[in-house]
Amino acid sequence: MKRFVLGALLALALAASMPLVFRNEYFFFAAYVVLQYVVLATAWNILGGYAGYVNFGTGAFFAVGAYTAVALYKAYALPLGLQILAGASVAGLLGFGVGLLTLRLRGIFFSIATIAVAIILETVVVNWQYVGGAKGLPTMRPEHTPFFDNHTVWLFFVMAVIAVLAVAAARYVETSWIGRGLRAIRDNEGAAECSGVPTLKLKLAAATLSGALMGAAGAPYAQYLSFIEPSSTFSLNYAVNALAMPIIGGMAHWTGPVIGAVLLGTVQQVVTVTISSEINVLVVGVLLVVFVVAAPEGILGLVQRIRALRKP
Amino acid sequence: MSPLLRIEGVSKQFGGFAALSAVSIDVAMGERFGLIGPNGSGKTTLINCVSGVLPHDGGSISFDGEEISKLPAYQRTRRGIARSFQIPRPFGSMSVLENLVVPLEFVVHRRSLHTADTRGEAMEILRGMGLADKADSLASRLSQVELRKMELARAMAARPRLLISDEAMAGLSSNEVSEVLEILFQLNATGITVIMIEHIMQAVMKFSQRVICLDAGRIICEGAPAEIVANADVQRAYLGA
Numbered sequence: 346m347k348r349f350v351l352g353a354l355l356a357l358a359l360a361a362s363m364p365l366v367f368r369n370e371y372f373f374f375a376a377y378v379v380l381q382y383v384v385l386a387t388a389w390n391i392l393g394g395y396a397g398y399v400n401f402g403t404g405a406f407f408a409v410g411a412y413t414a415v416a417l418y419k420a421y422a423l424p425l426g427l428q429i430l431a432g433a434s435v436a437g438l439l440g441f442g443v444g445l446l447t448l449r450l451r452g453i454f455f456s457i458a459t460i461a462v463a464i465i466l467e468t469v470v471v472n473w474q475y476v477g478g479a480k481g482l483p484t485m486r487p488e489h490t491p492f493f494d495n496h497t498v499w500l501f502f503v504m505a506v507i508a509v510l511a512v513a514a515a516r517y518v519e520t521s522w523i524g525r526g527l528r529a530i531r532d533n534e535g536a537a538e539c540s541g542v543p544t545l546k547l548k549l550a551a552a553t554l555s556g557a558l559m560g561a562a563g564a565p566y567a568q569y570l571s572f573i574e575p576s577s578t579f580s581l582n583y584a585v586n587a588l589a590m591p592i593i594g595g596m597a598h599w600t601g602p603v604i605g606a607v608l609l610g611t612v613q614q615v616v617t618v619t620i621s622s623e624i625n626v627l628v629v630g631v632l633l634v635v636f637v638v639a640a641p642e643g644i645l646g647l648v649q650r651i652r653a654l655r656k657p
Numbered sequence: 658m659s660p661l662l663r664i665e666g667v668s669k670q671f672g673g674f675a676a677l678s679a680v681s682i683d684v685a686m687g688e689r690f691g692l693i694g695p696n697g698s699g700k701t702t703l704i705n706c707v708s709g710v711l712p713h714d715g716g717s718i719s720f721d722g723e724e725i726s727k728l729p730a731y732q733r734t735r736r737g738i739a740r741s742f743q744i745p746r747p748f749g750s751m752s753v754l755e756n757l758v759v760p761l762e763f764v765v766h767r768r769s770l771h772t773a774d775t776r777g778e779a780m781e782i783l784r785g786m787g788l789a790d791k792a793d794s795l796a797s798r799l800s801q802v803e804l805r806k807m808e809l810a811r812a813m814a815a816r817p818r819l820l821i822s823d824e825a826m827a828g829l830s831s832n833e834v835s836e837v838l839e840i841l842f843q844l845n846a847t848g849i850t851v852i853m854i855e856h857i858m859q860a861v862m863k864f865s866q867r868v869i870c871l872d873a874g875r876i877i878c879e880g881a882p883a884e885i886v887a888n889a890d891v892q893r894a895y896l897g898a
Binding site: 522525526528529531532533535536537538539540541542543544545597 | 739747749755762770
């Protein structure tokens, strides 16, 4: 525990000192996206990795966070911290609601419902003129940026804080009785229920936490781009990446989604700059196929296998 | 004295098929109770209804005087009903020890998790089952008899008052059957009521104080093991004579 807290503080200190090393704003613009994926992949893994319930609607939860923040900023000019809290709360409620309707049933019903929710919510936002509708809405950045000279650097630091909190939450879930209950559900839900695990309650808690973290990741999005519109905010890329990153990193441990997000997120940013952003999905697809075939337990599983082979 | 488990007129339909038709059974505290019947007679359906895995359509089930028909399975486990499964259902990604820690955390110590030594308690149960040396092995790597024992150990970790053993001896050699039977006798000696569902007649007859035979979802015979063996309806159900 102490080591984790120390590591988390070190990571935040590193993030805060980055402006001393990197002068180019684009670095922070790109690193923000990587950190955003750390949050999304970690959040996805809480339900998908630990409990085995696959969420295909990451984009919807992300967008709910983003649009909640935009609506509240437009209406009350709320500060970023409150926008993030509100985005997380509404997305968490969405996770709870979708879970309540579908998690009583086992199997793929939750996954199908998350796709449906994404389509329904995107349609709602496209027709909601207050937040710009299909045309989108330019958003003004606040005049004063706290702690940092540059607003992009500030948003990068904010996302670093959200990422640390998300990883801390995932680690707590994984190492506590909650995580053991979720793993029991994934391994055999019937046996888990007969071992005293309140399966529905745990799944709902995981869906709520997972949704809330995805919403928190989406809340600063409009400030980051200075613009928001539905098609990119609800993009399927979020769902694909949030699923691919834990699979590539390894779903059994909280470090897996972090490794997957940093690796895949960085590769995507490099590809975007050097080749084209259109190649990103191809990169994700190819890596996903390679890992599913060659290392289904991800990088962490691969490392464990190599270690086991080296043991005398 | 009221029975520990009372099943009154329980029915269960799967579409047009009546798996259970108004089944009534009382099981007394501390009893060793055998439930037999040919394949498809409704034994597993009945215990699925008792443990909460399946909802029943009619009738009522009460445990220790409390109506439990509407309770989810995990609440029934917390009240003292534990079971093993006909086809073992280990938590395959966990170690054998962790498999036992799950019920210890969610049933026994859910209000005292910070002070409880769940791993120590799990180890103690594994020692009693002869599985101590497998504590750190992945549950998915156990042999058939080890899996059966682990299922019983996991059920025991929930500190049950009623243990339902669903064909825990299926596919085991005669020595292994004796081993599991011995474990069940030991558990019963500690005061745990045991319902044994089994196809191995020798084991059921040796273990049970009272036996009920089901056929096509109905009770066709109830009595002491010797009476069951001699009953013409039971012989007809098994041999089709």
